[in-house]
Amino acid sequence: MNEEKGVSTLVEQIIKNTPTDKYSYEVILVDDGSSDDSWNIVMDLCKVNQNVKAIKLSRNFGQHYAITAGIEYSSGDLIIVMDGDLQDNPEFIPQLINEIEKGYEVVFVKRMKRTENLVYLLLQKSFYKILKLLSGLDLDHRIANYSIITRKVAVNFLKFTEHNRFYFTTIKWLGFKESQINAPQSKRLFGSTSYSFRKRINLAIDILTSFSNRPLYISILVGVFFSIAAMASGFYIVYRKYFFGFDILGWASLMTLIMFSSGLILIILGVIGLYIGKIFAQTKSRPLFIVDKKQNFF
Numbered sequence: 001m002n003e004e005k006g007v008s009t010l011v012e013q014i015i016k017n018t019p020t021d022k023y024s025y026e027v028i029l030v031d032d033g034s035s036d037d038s039w040n041i042v043m044d045l046c047k048v049n050q051n052v053k054a055i056k057l058s059r060n061f062g063q064h065y066a067i068t069a070g071i072e073y074s075s076g077d078l079i080i081v082m083d084g085d086l087q088d089n090p091e092f093i094p095q096l097i098n099e100i101e102k103g104y105e106v107v108f109v110k111r112m113k114r115t116e117n118l119v120y121l122l123l124q125k126s127f128y129k130i131l132k133l134l135s136g137l138d139l140d141h142r143i144a145n146y147s148i149i150t151r152k153v154a155v156n157f158l159k160f161t162e163h164n165r166f167y168f169t170t171i172k173w174l175g176f177k178e179s180q181i182n183a184p185q186s187k188r189l190f191g192s193t194s195y196s197f198r199k200r201i202n203l204a205i206d207i208l209t210s211f212s213n214r215p216l217y218i219s220i221l222v223g224v225f226f227s228i229a230a231m232a233s234g235f236y237i238v239y240r241k242y243f244f245g246f247d248i249l250g251w252a253s254l255m256t257l258i259m260f261s262s263g264l265i266l267i268i269l270g271v272i273g274l275y276i277g278k279i280f281a282q283t284k285s286r287p288l289f290i291v292d293k294k295q296n297f298f
Contacts, residue, residue: 001060003084004036011045011052013090019097027052029084030070033060039293046295053297058290064165065289067145071154073297080148081167088146089186096148096181105153105176108168109146113184127204143180144168152176163281163288164210209274216275219268226261 003010011027018025029042031054042054055069067081078100082088092109099107128141145167149157153176160170172178208215 001032001066001084002034002036002038004034004038004041006086007038007041007084008045010084010086010090011049013086014093015049015051017090017093019094023078023097025051026074026076028070028074029054030066031056032063032066033057043295050296054293054295055291056293058292061289062165063145064167067167068158068165069289069291072158073294074154077151078148079151079154082146083144087186088144089183092146092181092183095183099179099181100148100150102179103177104179105150106171106174106178107148108143108178108180109183110140110180111142111144111146111185112182131204131208139169139172147171150176161288162210163286164206164278165288166207166210169207169210205274209278213275215271219271222264223268226264 007029011029014027015025027049029045029052031039031042039054039056042052045052046054053073055073057066057069063083070081071079078097080093080096082090088109096107096109125141128139131139147168149171153171153174156174156176157167157170
């Protein structure tokens with residue numbers, strides 16, 4: 001998305017690092033609703049090399065939908081998924097293929113040296129710990145989308161029809177024989193990321209609610225705890241009334257308790273609403289993405 005300055009370099013580096021002496025190849029570029037000149041540049045690349053193919057989505061559907069589109073239109077026995085900003089360094093393509101040749105079905109790239117700022121890395125690490133606590137998913141924050149999968153894995157991945165799609169977690173869920181390679185994350189050469197902080201928060205919430213119903217159970221436990229606390233408080237008040245006389249409770253403490261419990265109820269209702277909203281979205285059975293244009297698919 002909006003990678004007009006870097007897409008030519010991306011394709012050049014991919015082809016340079018692909019072992020074309022052993023494998024035939026195709027480079028599928030998915031334009032996820034770019035508003036710059038990315039698509040015209042991609043068309044020029046397709047004219048020069050018939051192995052470069054392109055898909056233009058009708059609008060911005062999101063990264064994981066674009067990945068799904070690329071996998072769906074791919075024809076290879078091995079499929080490498082990577083971001084288009086060159087932070088996923090194509091130099092590691094041969095290592096990914098070597099791991100697959102050892103008999104693995106999935107190989108992820110673990111980013112050992114990150115280029116994001118320290119605040120973002122701390123927030124990301126904290127989120128993954130919270131995600132593990134709330135969902136039971138033990139995910140490594142150093143692993144993203146850069147990976148290679150076999151055709152068998154791709155076929156099973158495409159069976160998923162959920163509208164809340166996350167490539168990494170879905171591939172992990174499939175459970176095929178997996179390996180990893182370590183690699184530093186490269187710096188973005190051109191432009192800036194389109195993944196805003198708000199989009200990252202929305203993605204985090206979607207991952208949490210899509211792969212676990214544990215937040216609902218936690219809501220029940222919180223409700224049970226406060227119900228027991230309320231009952232205990234009631235017994236205490238009755239006890240004070242009949243044995244020591246009744247003291248008038250302070251207005252401030254009472255209002256604080258009411259506001260806290262009301263806020264807690266609204267939070268729990270919000271969690272339930274998120275799940276209901278996702279059920280509603282899924283029942284619409286809308287297509288995952290809409291392809292506007294294609295090039296070099298014969």
